[in-house]
Structures are given as C-alpha cells and as structure tokens.
Amino acid sequence: MPTDLRNRMDQESLSKTKNAASGSWGGLQKITTRRPLAFALVVALSMALGACGAMGETKADYMNLIVMGNDYKKNNDFTNAIDCYSKALKEADKKYGPESGQSVTAMGYLSQIYRAQGEWRLAYMTYKRLVPLKVKFEPKARETQDLVKDFDFVKSKIIEYGIKTEDNYGAEEMKKKASSTKDKKPKKKH
Numbered sequence: 001m002p003t004d005l006r007n008r009m010d011q012e013s014l015s016k017t018k019n020a021a022s023g024s025w026g027g028l029q030k031i032t033t034r035r036p037l038a039f040a041l042v043v044a045l046s047m048a049l050g051a052c053g054a055m056g057e058t059k060a061d062y063m064n065l066i067v068m069g070n071d072y073k074k075n076n077d078f079t080n081a082i083d084c085y086s087k088a089l090k091e092a093d094k095k096y097g098p099e100s101g102q103s104v105t106a107m108g109y110l111s112q113i114y115r116a117q118g119e120w121r122l123a124y125m126t127y128k129r130l131v132p133l134k135v136k137f138e139p140k141a142r143e144t145q146d147l148v149k150d151f152d153f154v155k156s157k158i159i160e161y162g163i164k165t166e167d168n169y170g171a172e173e174m175k176k177k178a179s180s181t182k183d184k185k186p187k188k189k190h
Contacts, residue, residue, distance in 0.1 A: 062091045062102055069109060078113050085110045104133050108147070115150060120157045124165055127151040 060068070069084030085106050092102035107130040114123035131151050134144040157163075159170040159177070 060087070062088050062095065062106075065091060066106065066109070073109070073113065078117060082110065082113055085113070099133055099136075101137075104130060104137070107133075111147075111150070115154060118157075120154055120161065121163050121165055123154045124151075124158050124163075124169065127154055128167070 065084045065088035069081045069088065072078070072081035072084060089103060089106035089110065092100055092106055096102045107126055111123055111126040111130055114120075114126055127147070127150065131144075131147050134141070134147050138144050155169065158165060159173045162174050163170075
C-alpha cells in the first residue's frame with residue numbers, strides 16, 4: 001500500500017509541473033514575463049551605483065587591506081605587507097573594536113612577519129596584545145597553543161639579546177645573567 005500512496009503523490013506532482021509549464025495556473029508565466037524588466041532594473045541600478053562610486057576616491061577597507069597584505073607577504077614584500085596589516089589593524093580597532101576577531105587576525109599576520117624578520121621587540125609587543133585575546137576567545141584551539149609557543153620563543157629572544165621593551169620584560173633575568181657572568185672567574189690551569 002505505501003507504493004500506491006507514493007505513486008499517487010508522484011502523479012499529483014507531475015500534473016502540477018505540467019500545469020505550471022503550460023501556464024494554466026500562471027505560476028511560471030508571471031515570472032517569465034517580468035524577468036526582462038527585473039534584469040533591466042538590476043542593470044540600470046548597478047550602473048547608477050557604479051557611477052556614483054567612481055566619483056569619490058575609494059578608501060581601502062579592512063578586508064582589502066588584509067588581502068593586499070597577503071599578496072605582498074606572498075611576494076616577500078614585507079615592508080608593504082606590514083604597512084597594509086598595520087592599517088587593517090587600525091581600521092579594525094576603529095570599526096569593530098580592539099577585541100574583535102578582525103583585530104586579532106591583523107595582529108596575527110603582523111606578529112608572524114615581525115618574528116620571521118627577527119624584529120623581536122615589535123613581535124613581543126604584538127604577541128603581548130594578541131595572545132590574551134586568543135586565550136580568551138579560543139583557549140583550547142591549536143592555533144592558540146601555537147601562538148603561546150611563539151610568544152615564549154619571542155620572550156626568550158628578548159632575554160637572550162637583552163632587548164629593552166616598554167614594559168621592561170626580562171629585566172630580572174637579564175640582571176641575573178649579567179651578574180652570573182661577572183661572578184664566574186676563569187679557572188687557572190696548573
């Protein structure tokens with residue numbers, strides 16, 4: 001019996017399709033007669049908006065800056081990539097807020113470039129802002145764990161090279177390191 005019900009439903013569906021195609025209940029017929037008018041309206045509206053947009057200078061928005069930065073980074077033009085990511089970060093902070101995902105994305109790209117170029121102080125300051133946000137929003141994500149490891153690596157470089165930071169990170173470790181080298185006296189060989 002279920003097959004009979006299915007066959008009957010198929011027949012009803014087929015008859016509705018035939019009626020729609022022939023235009024007997026007007027479903028498709030109304031749509032097809034309005035289609036050229038709708039297309040002309042869309043074309044006219046897009047041309048008008050395009051002309052209005054061409055009058056003013058276009059300002060690069062957040063997403064365009066990120067895409068441009070990625071292109072520069074791909075072509076090893078790190079100076080322009082840093083410039084684009086910095087502008088994107090400012091735009092994201094202003095438009096979406098300093099704790100937004102857009103700001104985190106821009107900071108992530110900046111920190112990668114700074115770390116890769118050995119700009120330890122800049123990388124440290126970027127990671128210092130980035131890592132707490134990632135831990136806050138995605139504490140168990142693998143990317144967050146990788147960022148924490150990268151931040152620890154940057155911290156070790158700050159101490160290793162004795163780089164001064166705005167928050168005076170590593171000053172105690174640097175003092176200990178300096179005092180331990182002074183305390184060590186060379187051994188005399190007999």
